[in-house]
Amino acid sequence: MRPEFSAPVLDSLRQPLETGDVLIARANFHVRYPARFQLVAAMNPCRCGYGRASGRACGKGPNCEEIYQSRISGPLLDRMDLSIELPAVTPADLAGPATGETTAAVAERVAHARDAQTARSGEGASNAALGDADLSSIAAPDAEGASLLSRAAEAMSLSARAYTRILRVARTLADLDGVDGVKRRHIAEAVSFRKATDRRPDANAAKSVETSSRAGAA
Numbered sequence: 001m002r003p004e005f006s007a008p009v010l011d012s013l014r015q016p017l018e019t020g021d022v023l024i025a026r027a028n029f030h031v032r033y034p035a036r037f038q039l040v041a042a043m044n045p046c047r048c049g050y051g052r053a054s055g056r057a058c059g060k061g062p063n064c065e066e067i068y069q070s071r072i073s074g075p076l077l078d079r080m081d082l083s084i085e086l087p088a089v090t091p092a093d094l095a096g097p098a099t100g101e102t103t104a105a106v107a108e109r110v111a112h113a114r115d116a117q118t119a120r121s122g123e124g125a126s127n128a129a130l131g132d133a134d135l136s137s138i139a140a141p142d143a144e145g146a147s148l149l150s151r152a153a154e155a156m157s158l159s160a161r162a163y164t165r166i167l168r169v170a171r172t173l174a175d176l177d178g179v180d181g182v183k184r185r186h187i188a189e190a191v192s193f194r195k196a197t198d199r200r201p202d203a204n205a206a207k208s209v210e211t212s213s214r215a216g217a218a
Contacts (some may be wrong), residue, residue: 011073016035043072046058053171099175120138135167141183
């Protein structure tokens with residue numbers, strides 16, 4: 001994603017991300033076109049490409065990062081289920097051996113999770129395609145998870161959209177784990193993916209919720 005695009009161009013993604021279609025309205029008619037897609041976006045932390053976390057001085061001034069990132073509107077960010085900040089790759093990372101799961105192993109887990117979703121819906125639908133009513137019946141978390149989600153929603157001032165999307169992500173995380181119910185650890189991980197989109201002045205509250213979530217999920 002490039003913040004150099006104008007705000008109206010970027011915000012034109014909001015409707016298809018929300019409804020899966022695009023409405024063209026003219027004086028005498030309205031036409032609706034299907035536009036369901038998966039958005040995968042990336043951006044630098046600021047115009048120079050480094051940001052404060054890199055430890056390098058930004059040539060554009062101390063407020064470069066905030067100004068650059070603010071070009072992506074809050075409503076657009078609110079429609080993104082997963083938001084992750086990636087640190088720069090160090091020389092030690094490049095020289096060391098590869099760690100973590102292989103692509104084949106992850107692909108197998110994803111395939112099993114999708115099979116579980118389509119079988120559960122009865123109509124071959126994935127979690128992403130479920131309506132709010134259907135989602136609430138299959139993604140209700142356990143008591144600890146519900147309590148955590150309630151505290152996170154208050155501390156992070158989550159919108160109703162973000163609340164529902166956290167439940168949708170948590171349900172998918174449970175499917176990837178191969179378990180029937182949504183647990184506290186799934187809610188904790190889903191909440192952590194909202195952290196980078198939280199731009200309120202009291203963001204420390206969100207960080208404290210995430211920290212306690214991780215501790216409880218360990």
